[in-house]
Amino acid sequence: MADRPKAFVARRIPEEGLDLVRAACEMDLWDGALPPRRDELLRRIAGVDGALTLLTDKVDDEFLDAAGPGLRVVSNYAVGFDNIDVAACARRGVRVGNTPGVLTETTADLAFALMMAAARRLPEGSRFVRDGNWKTWDPLLLLGPDVHGSTIGIVGFGRIGQAVARRAHGFGMEILYHDLESLPSSVTEPLGATYLPLEQLLPRSDFVTLHVNLSPVTRHLINDETLAQMKPTAVLVNTSRGPVVDQAALAAALRDGVIWAAALDVTDPEPIPMSDPLVGLDNCLIVPHIASASRATRGKMAEMAAENLLAGVRGEPLPTEVPPPA
Numbered sequence: 001m002a003d004r005p006k007a008f009v010a011r012r013i014p015e016e017g018l019d020l021v022r023a024a025c026e027m028d029l030w031d032g033a034l035p036p037r038r039d040e041l042l043r044r045i046a047g048v049d050g051a052l053t054l055l056t057d058k059v060d061d062e063f064l065d066a067a068g069p070g071l072r073v074v075s076n077y078a079v080g081f082d083n084i085d086v087a088a089c090a091r092r093g094v095r096v097g098n099t100p101g102v103l104t105e106t107t108a109d110l111a112f113a114l115m116m117a118a119a120r121r122l123p124e125g126s127r128f129v130r131d132g133n134w135k136t137w138d139p140l141l142l143l144g145p146d147v148h149g150s151t152i153g154i155v156g157f158g159r160i161g162q163a164v165a166r167r168a169h170g171f172g173m174e175i176l177y178h179d180l181e182s183l184p185s186s187v188t189e190p191l192g193a194t195y196l197p198l199e200q201l202l203p204r205s206d207f208v209t210l211h212v213n214l215s216p217v218t219r220h221l222i223n224d225e226t227l228a229q230m231k232p233t234a235v236l237v238n239t240s241r242g243p244v245v246d247q248a249a250l251a252a253a254l255r256d257g258v259i260w261a262a263a264l265d266v267t268d269p270e271p272i273p274m275s276d277p278l279v280g281l282d283n284c285l286i287v288p289h290i291a292s293a294s295r296a297t298r299g300k301m302a303e304m305a306a307e308n309l310l311a312g313v314r315g316e317p318l319p320t321e322v323p324p325p326a
């Protein structure tokens with residue numbers, strides 16, 4: 001059917017989404033295990049009406065030039081869209097979609113799991129058993145801090161930050177948060193969350209968890225200086241974007257006991273090179289950007305990304321559109 005819109009899908013996503021795209025479009029699916037090389041990506045998007053992209057695909061003027069004037073929508077399979085030059089898209093009338101909301105609770109689950117795993121030293125414990133080192137019950141083995149009753153500092157108090165706070169509330173934690181501004185008491189009071197400037201939140205928190213967007217303001221928000229403001233017993237958790245943390249500074253802080261441990265779902269770059277000093281540190285737990293990776297959530301993200309794509313190619317408003325910059 002010659003008049004069906006052309007859509008490029010930059011990686012295999014759950015069938016819930018692919019089915020929708022297949023039914024409505026002439027779909028070109030990149031089915032590699034790794035993202036398409038840049039030249040391949042640029043070749044495949046030539047002449048499409050819509051592109052369903054991942055956070056590994058950079059959407060910039062070069063991408064938009066390669067796609068050509070027929071491109072109407074870029075639908076990102078992620079809530080984050082720092083891989084997309086939204087202003088460049090807006091200049092050309094290309095709509096941008098993302099997948100907010102559906103991954104909030106799943107991402108908060110992982111942030112909490114990382115916090116607990118780092119505090120209670122689960123990866124070290126698992127390795128200890130598998131290496132055949134478990135000889136007896138040992139009163140001093142793998143001690144770590146309590147999570148319940150401690151103080152959590154949540155940096156970025158949007159949907160995901162608040163979902164982490166709900167979990168922390170259940171653990172009887174004192175909840176501090178930092179954001180561009182303090183939130184209404186209707187949001188903070190039920191959680192018992194207190195706003196603090198970052199320089200006051202960091203020295204008071206046993207756990208610091210990052211939930212900010214990546215922007216020029218948040219790039220390397222966690223650096224030598226901010227790490228030095230944290231407790232030597234603190235655990236840092238990052239499920240936002242890798243570049244929010246200056247990794248060289250973090251490695252030095254973990255090595256020198258400036259903070260106690262870190263747990264990262266995101267790194268800079270991704271994947272983290274095996275030569276990165278963080279990889280060799282026992283007090284740094286790293287997982288491969290899996291915060292939204294529950295079967296149900298990835299399915300919902302696929303559906304949402306497909307719905308944005310289809311609305312865009314039809315010239316309709318996207319169900320979840322990234323607003324063009326003012």
Ligand code: DGY
Pocket residue numbers: 055077078079080081103291292
């Ligand atoms: C996102 O959606 O931005 C996550 O990083 C991947 O689910």
